[in-house]
Amino acid sequence: MRAVVVAVAMGAGALALVSSPAPATAMAAPQVTSVEVGPSPVVVESRDGRPVTFSFLVDGATTGGFTLKRPDGSSLDVEAKKAGEVGGKQKWEGTRRFGRSDAPGTWNVTAKATSVTGTGQASKDFTVRQVWETDLAGFGAGPEPIGRGDTLVLRGRLLINGTDGWKPYASQKVHVAFRALGASGYERVADKYTDARGRFSLGVRAWRTGWWRAEYDGSDVAHKSVSDSDRVDVRIKRTGSRISGFTVSPNPAAKGDDLVARGRLEALRGWDGYRGQKVNLLFKPDGSSRWQFVAYDRTDRGGRFRIDARAERSGWFRAEFPGSRTVRGSSSRAVYVTVRTPPAPAAGTRIIRFDAYPEPVKYGRYVKNRGALQIWKGDHWAGYGHQKVALYFKRAGSSKWEYVKTVATGTSGAFWTQVKAWNSGHWKVTFKGNAGARASASRADYVKVKR
Incomplete structure (x- = not known):
């Protein structure tokens, strides 16, 4: 404390000494700077999670720490330790592993440093992203082989391995790529968005023999993926075919009844019966958009086939000839069969x-x-x-x-x-x-x- 002495002449020359205190200067709290998050954004790509390091610089502190605020406003603390000096300032660091349970979105980190003079802090926002594994399952191209210029149908399903396991991934763009025989790489030729069940199906013209595959580019929340490839041989234009006289009986049928599907496969060579060929019976239940394989038969010398099935539920039946080397595939008309559930037998x-x-x-x-x-x-x-x-x-x-x-x-x-x-x-x-x-x-x- 400084004493200020003031001499004042008072009448007979007496001196008065006056001493007054000066205000004390307050010592500043530690100044926190250079708050960093690494890596940023925080991208969690697997169940192993992502370790993230938080750091800051401070003039001098005895303790330090971090407070992380989640997108929902809740918070958690991360311990900080001294990690050396940078430019004459202390560097403090803390580490936390972010996993699948951490919500995606905008987080905030507040760095705090405390010394005998007080506590200083500084904040910074950072982003957490959850990126999930995807898979293009069941990809296939058909019919195979196919005539040059005919329509090739490509089907598959996009799945994502989210918090509830593998689920269909809807409304995503899937590309179809082709590598011609003798070529060095794939070229994208078409694309399609997946439906509510993650499925996609599209038709393209087949001009050359080669391999087809589906490709998904990924997004901020999904990894990219590539399906297995499917080779399709393209052959010279083949003659046409048709399935005539297709019927399914009995119709209507009781649940559990034996159904018989009949028809005749004919080739565009006078529309004669096409013998020895495989004909598939397909079924599409009420309320579904997907045809399911039921059974098959091979045509006799007159091109006729008979396929047995079991009546389980109402829906559409059709016969499908996948084609051969010289004859293109074809499908019959769809026949709707009503299946009635018999009343349960009365109890004794x-x-x-x-x-x-x-x-x-x-x-x-x-x-x-x-x-x-x-x-x-x-x-x-x-x-x-x-x-x-x-x-x-x-x-x-x-x-x-x-x-x-x-x-x-x-x-x-x-x-x-x-x-x-x-x-x-x-x-x-x-x-x-x-x-x-x-x-x-x-x-x-x-x-x-x-x-």
Whole structure:
């Protein structure tokens, strides 16, 4: 503290000494600079994750650290350690491995340094990207071989290995590339966007023999991928073919019925029957856009074929000839077959423990009837509750059963009722059945009435 002495002349020459304190100068907190994130952006490309290093420079600090803020606003801390000096300043670093559980988007890192004079900090935004593996599965080209100038159909499916495993990757552009026989590289010739199931299908003209493949360029969130190649031989223009008289019977059919598809394969050489050729039967279920292979047959000497199938669900059938060296492929008209599901067979029922009592009973007193109704559940009997059963009586010496009354079963299928006894005879209970249960009857129980 400095003392300022001021001499002031006061009257008789006396001197007054005045001492006043000067304000203390505050010491500055550490200054944090050069906040860096490496690599940036942070790209997580596999389940192994991506190690990321955070660093900053500071004039002088005793402790340091980083606070990371996720896109949703939550945060986490990363420890920092001294890592040398740069330009006369301390360098602090911290490392964290980013994995598949870290959300993509804009993150923020705040670097903090503390010394005896206070805490300094500086922030920086950085981006985290999740990039997932993709696969072009089931790629194929057909028919093969194909006539020069004919349309080649290329199909496949794009999948992405995301947080829930392998799933179809919709609305992505897939390129089709071709390498001609003798050429050194592939050239892209067409493209197609995938549908909701990740599938793509397109037709191109085939002019030369060579290899076809599908290519996906990837994106900010997906790796690029290339399918297996499929060689297609292109041959001289072949003659045409057709499938005539195609039918499927019976139609309509019950589920589980045997279906028979018939037709005739003919070649454009007078439209004679084309013998010894493989004809495929295809099926497209209701609500689907995809044809599925069912079975095949080879044509007889008249070009005729017969293919057996099983009726499982309603949909379209068609016959398809994939073609041969000299004859192009063709398809029949599509035939719609209605498949009806038969109603489930009614379950069996039974009435057990039926008893009319007391035996004997006095004239005009009550005779009681009890028992239980059960239904077959496929592997065991169970009580059939809330059903109506009818009580009948047949007088001694008579052959006619007379209706007495109706009783409802309880939750467990048990029933009980009573009526006044006027005559000796047999008692029984019947269940008339319903849409899901067959009828049944109890045994007859004789009760003698004493006068």
